[in-house]
Amino acid sequence: MRKNPSSLPPPLPPLSPPSFSSSPPLLHSTISAWSLSSGHQTDLLLRVQGTCFRLHKDRIISRSSYLKRHLTNLTEFTLSPPLNITPHTFAAIAEFCYSSRVHLTPNNVAAIRTAAGLLGMTDSRGYDGENLCHVAESYFNRIVGIDQEYASVVLRSCMALLPEAETTASLVSRCIEALVWDDYDGHDIDATCLNVVVEIRPQDFQSVVDSINARLPHHDVLYRMIDLYFKENKNGKLTEEQKSQLCNSIDCTKLSPPVLMECVQNPRVPLRFIVRAMLVEHLNTRRSIAVAAAASGGNQQDERESLGDILRRDSARRQTAQLKEAMDSTCSRIQSLEKELNGMRKILLDHHAADAEQQERKLNALNSERSASFHVMPAAAEERKIGRGGRGSVSSSALMYDGESGTPRMTKSLRQRLMSGLKNAFHRKSL
Known part of the structure; x- marks a missing residue:
């Protein structure tokens, strides 16, 4: 039974062409013009951060050594990190692959120069002696330098x-x-x-x-x-x-x-860098003082000094005084650093000593508590022990300590029980 055409699902819409970043009309027209002139359709789908580019593989791999290595047997490829290339930048690169033209500005020259380096676009054979790295580099030097x-x-x-x-x-x-x-x-x-x-x-x-x-x-x-x-x-x-x-x-x-x-x-x-700078400063200061002293001594040996010699000698003396002042300042700085280091060392030593003393006190207190727990029995515990012993232990219940003499004595109830036991025993024997 044939279905009613009106009941059939609507046909699927045609596939929409992939989107382009940057200037879609310009790039799309460039690619279309190349397809007409060469008689070949696009045979490469290249994705850059979610944006698709349909391109001619031979045009791309002829300009990029990186893509040539990765696209030899592929028709689809994705440019992914660590390549730091945006769709907008790649659109400009693709335009250059087709037309050898690229629109450079101070805002995009760094991105295009970086991308060209990452993609290995340094080969200029067969393309008027220019490659994208060279073009971007020339523009960069021109605008940055002026x-x-x-x-x-x-x-x-x-x-x-x-x-x-x-x-x-x-x-x-x-x-x-x-x-x-x-x-x-x-x-x-x-x-x-x-x-x-x-x-x-x-x-x-x-x-x-x-x-x-x-x-x-x-x-x-x-x-x-x-x-x-x-x-x-x-x-x-x-x-x-x-x-x-x-x-x-x-x-x-x-x-x-x-x-x-x-x-x-x-x-x-850092302190290590300060010390290194101080050593270099001292070396320069000593060298300058030696040069100034040599110049001053040489002028003094000349009996007939010109005005220029006198001025140079005075200048050397002033420079020597300034250098000595700088050296004194440096020495003062070193001394202050040494004092700071000694103070920090003393604080650390005092801190360690205080920690050790505190640990020793804790250890002594802990040992005292342990000793008391082994050798001292509370009074309540002693009474409980004596009470438990009264149920069947003669050694614990039959002996009491006299408060005056400190000697043990038998309780009255025990004495009475012993007398009664002896009487019963003699009675049985007499029978």
């Missing part, structure tokens, strides 16, 4: 891309270098532009610090940045071990004299 405002925008955009933004292309450290190096005069650095670094996680901040250590010939910038990080994370976010690791990245011999003096007086840095 405008600090652009460098700040790129630096802020890198925060969500760590640690990949630093491990693939050192983007964070290069932005910091561009922000502070132009203003560096060997004496002072404005670290307010680095406030964004306090948002970095400690493990990511360590990688940025290591990169800056290898890039900068002077470490004043590095010290300012680490000190700012300590100042803004003073509520227990950093452990002492993490602080020590960060300070180990600072080369005290690459610090300017004012910054080195500041390190010695800084209570936020």
Whole structure:
């Protein structure tokens, strides 16, 4: 029996095309144009954080060594962590794979440069000598090097891309270098532009610090940045071990004299780093004093001194006096630290002694209680024992202690029972 057509379920709707992030019309038109020109339809379904991209496999693997390794025998693939790539960023990358064009801005150059590095988009053979890493790198250097405002925008955009933004292309450290190096005069650095670094996680901040250590010939910038990080994370976010690791990245011999003096007086840095800075400061001070003394002695041997020689000698003397003053300040700082350490050591020793004394008192009290429990019997317990013994024990009920003489005596009831027993025995015997 044939069913009524009206009773049949409605036909299924056609499958909707996958959604695209970024600019769907532009990317979709680019892919469609490529399909018409090549005569091939899309043969790859690639997912990025839940968004689907239908692409031509040969166009993608020809530009990305990473995808070439993973898509050789696949028609579907998912880009998942640890790849830090968003659908919006991948849409721009896919556009470049088809047209060799990419729209770069200060807000997206860090994301595209990082993604290009993760995907291995460094091969330029057959594509006009350009690859995405090179294009993004050129744009980054151009805008970061000419405008600090652009460098700040790129630096802020890198925060969500760590640690990949630093491990693939050192983007964070290069932005910091561009922000502070132009203003560096060997004496002072404005670290307010680095406030964004306090948002970095400690493990990511360590990688940025290591990169800056290898890039900068002077470490004043590095010290300012680490000190700012300590100042803004003073509520227990950093452990002492993490602080020590960060300070180990600072080369005290690459610090300017004012910054080195500041390190010695800084209570936020670990004590080990303070001692290292003091040693370097003493070494520099002694070297400067020796040079100044040699210059002064040489001028004194010259009988015919010019005005310039006299001025240089006076300047050397003033510098020597300043260096001696700095050395005295450093010695005072060392003495105060030694006093603090001795005070802390005394507090610890007193605390341990008090604990030991308290433990000894507790042990003695416990031993006394145990001794009393074994050798002292309460009066009530003694009376109960005597009462129990009166039921059948002659030794406990027949003897009583005389209050005056302290000698035991027989109770009256017992004496009467003995006399009665003897009388009965003699009576039976007489019978």
